[in-house]
Amino acid sequence: MIDLFTLGFLQRALVAGILVSLLCGVLSTFVVLRRMAFIGVGISHSAFGGVALGFLLGVDPLWTGIGFALMVALLIEYAQTRTTVEEDTAIGIFFAASMALGLVFLHLSRAYNVDVFGFLFGNILAIGAQQLWQILVVTVGVLAVILAFFKELVFLSFDEEMAWVSGVPVKALRYLFLVIMALVVIVTIYLVGIILVSALLVIPGAIAQNLARQLKTMVWVSTGVAVGSAVGGLMLSYAIDFPSGATIVLVLAVLYLLTSGLRPWLHHR
Amino acid sequence: MTAPEISEAAVKLEGVWVSFNGVTILEDVSLTIEAGRYVGILGPNGAGKSTLLKVILGLIRPQRGEARVFGEPPEKLRHHGNVVGYLPQRPLGNPRFPVTALDVVLMGRYGRIGLFKRPRREDREMARRRLEDLGISHLADRLIGDLSGGEQQRVFIARALGVEPRILVLDEPTVSLDVCVQDDIFEMINTLREKLHLTVLIVSHDIGAVARHMDDVVCINRRIHVHQPPPIGRLGLESTFGCAVEYLFHGEIPHRVVKSRDD
Numbered sequence: 295m296i297d298l299f300t301l302g303f304l305q306r307a308l309v310a311g312i313l314v315s316l317l318c319g320v321l322s323t324f325v326v327l328r329r330m331a332f333i334g335v336g337i338s339h340s341a342f343g344g345v346a347l348g349f350l351l352g353v354d355p356l357w358t359g360i361g362f363a364l365m366v367a368l369l370i371e372y373a374q375t376r377t378t379v380e381e382d383t384a385i386g387i388f389f390a391a392s393m394a395l396g397l398v399f400l401h402l403s404r405a406y407n408v409d410v411f412g413f414l415f416g417n418i419l420a421i422g423a424q425q426l427w428q429i430l431v432v433t434v435g436v437l438a439v440i441l442a443f444f445k446e447l448v449f450l451s452f453d454e455e456m457a458w459v460s461g462v463p464v465k466a467l468r469y470l471f472l473v474i475m476a477l478v479v480i481v482t483i484y485l486v487g488i489i490l491v492s493a494l495l496v497i498p499g500a501i502a503q504n505l506a507r508q509l510k511t512m513v514w515v516s517t518g519v520a521v522g523s524a525v526g527g528l529m530l531s532y533a534i535d536f537p538s539g540a541t542i543v544l545v546l547a548v549l550y551l552l553t554s555g556l557r558p559w560l561h562h563r
Numbered sequence: 564m565t566a567p568e569i570s571e572a573a574v575k576l577e578g579v580w581v582s583f584n585g586v587t588i589l590e591d592v593s594l595t596i597e598a599g600r601y602v603g604i605l606g607p608n609g610a611g612k613s614t615l616l617k618v619i620l621g622l623i624r625p626q627r628g629e630a631r632v633f634g635e636p637p638e639k640l641r642h643h644g645n646v647v648g649y650l651p652q653r654p655l656g657n658p659r660f661p662v663t664a665l666d667v668v669l670m671g672r673y674g675r676i677g678l679f680k681r682p683r684r685e686d687r688e689m690a691r692r693r694l695e696d697l698g699i700s701h702l703a704d705r706l707i708g709d710l711s712g713g714e715q716q717r718v719f720i721a722r723a724l725g726v727e728p729r730i731l732v733l734d735e736p737t738v739s740l741d742v743c744v745q746d747d748i749f750e751m752i753n754t755l756r757e758k759l760h761l762t763v764l765i766v767s768h769d770i771g772a773v774a775r776h777m778d779d780v781v782c783i784n785r786r787i788h789v790h791q792p793p794p795i796g797r798l799g800l801e802s803t804f805g806c807a808v809e810y811l812f813h814g815e816i817p818h819r820v821v822k823s824r825d826d
Contacts, residue, residue, distance in 0.1 A: 327657060327660060329657070378584070442678075442679060443678070445673055445676075445681065445682075446673065446678065448662075448670075449670045449673050451660075452656075452657075452660055452662065452667075452670065453651065453654055453655075453656065453670070455620075455622060455649070455651045456649050456651060456654065456670070456671075456722070456723075457670075457673075458621075458622060458641065459620050459621070459622070459641055459647050459649045460641065460644050460647075460649075460670075460671070460673055460674030460726065461641045461642045461643065461644035461674040462673065462674065503659060503661070506661055507661055507706060508661055508662075508663075509660075509661045509662055509666070511661075512661050
């Protein structure tokens with residue numbers, strides 16, 4: 295196995311980019327099929343509150359970020375299932391409140407020296423060995439869970455009621471999926487930043503839906519597109535000296551537009 | 564194979580009350596459905612038909628009263644994964660979901676297959692047989708979103724049967740279908756009921772069809788009125804009228820009609 299501690303910052307960036315985009319690609323299929331794009335936006339933006347809290351308390355923003363993202367994810371789920379609040383209203387309220395809290399925390403911490411910009415827009419070159427380990431652990435854990443419950447996740451995405459009646463642990467899996475999303479969002483922040491995370495959760499799946507007619511193909515295409523865009527975007531950004539996160543997202547957006555244009559031909563054979 | 568016991572209750576509701584946001588949907592509903600019957604549940608829009616089904620399925624817990632399906636609470640029963648086959652009212656939430664008709668029917672087997680296991684060859688064969696039963700084996704490899712409404716509905720009925728259930732619960736299986744297709748589907752379900760020894764519960768707003776095809780009619784409008792059996796030999800209009808009149812005239816009076824309208 296490669297010794298993660300001896301890698302140079304460029305190699306670390308590349309390995310991190312591959313792992314994170316691999317995760318996003320797999321997850322993106324479900325985000326698109328379950329129409330959870332806006333939840334992705336909500337969870338990722340709410341992580342800002344947690345990251346800022348980390349600065350204020352002087353702890354690793356990863357943990358406070360995960361805490362906040364999880365809390366908001368579960369609040370959204372709770373509001374949606376237990377109250378009469380509409381899901382998108384709940385998301386709109388919770389993520390805005392969480393970002394506002396983040397600004398207050400930053401103000402209180404007077405941490406002008408921290409890389410807020412890096413958290414907002416990603417700074418993959420700043421990934422150290424510790425972050426790489428965190429990413430690796432999340433990647434292995436999340437992929438194992440998705441693989442273990444793949445069949446049930448598909449069923450529940452397709453038809454939640456029938457899945458429930460057939461004995462699928464729907465509620466547990468819904469919460470598990472939110473936990474997974476929160477974890478993936480946090481590690482993806484390293485790659486593209488809080489503002490752009492949702493792009494990686496949505497666009498690969500959307501591209502794959504344009505191209506694939508079978509679910510398994512869709513997962514593979516989504517993953518391939520995500521990894522390809524991350525690696526390609528990183529190299530492109532290095533070559534033309536663009537911000538890396540933004541370049542990755544722009545590559546994805548262009549691919550989405552291209553495949554959307556191709557869709558009518560692909561699907562009328 | 565032994566025939567199912569005639570006396571066994573497939574569904575038993577006792578004093579069930581359900582309300583949402585202070586509005587009572589089901590009021591003191593008691594109902595017994597014997598195993599092996601073909602039961603239609605009729606009622607106007609908003610009468611609580613789907614709610615009644617969801618109580619039987621365990622999707623909704625009643626505030627008062629209790630539901631038993633084959634003697635067990637439905638929310639426990641679901642864990643067997645092989646008792647209830649269900650057709651929701653709008654089963655296809657996302658028409659671009661990339662699965663084939665066969666994939667959809669296979670999902671009906673997931674409860675039986677259980678966690679951490681993959682479908683095996685027997686499951687695929689069973690799924691194909693169910694498609695055959697519904698006369699659509701030629702559509703097995705087509706995407707669900709590419710099929711017509713009637714074809715999709717058959718796929719979803721095949722999925723419900725893929726469970727190899729003891730009870731089949733169908734919520735508006737013929738909504739948005741042509742009249743001819745509707746009759747076909749009701750007939751087909753009856754044939755399958757006999758072949759597979761099923762109890763069948765169908766929610767419908769099509770009074771004529773229910774009276775033509777089914778053994779028992781449950782009329783519901785917040786409260787419940789049971790007809791056993793419906794007028795035999797009297798088709799279409801009369802039955803329709805009988806039931807429609809009933810909504811108009813005994814909506815607010817709590818009672819239970821056990822005899823037929825002819826008496």
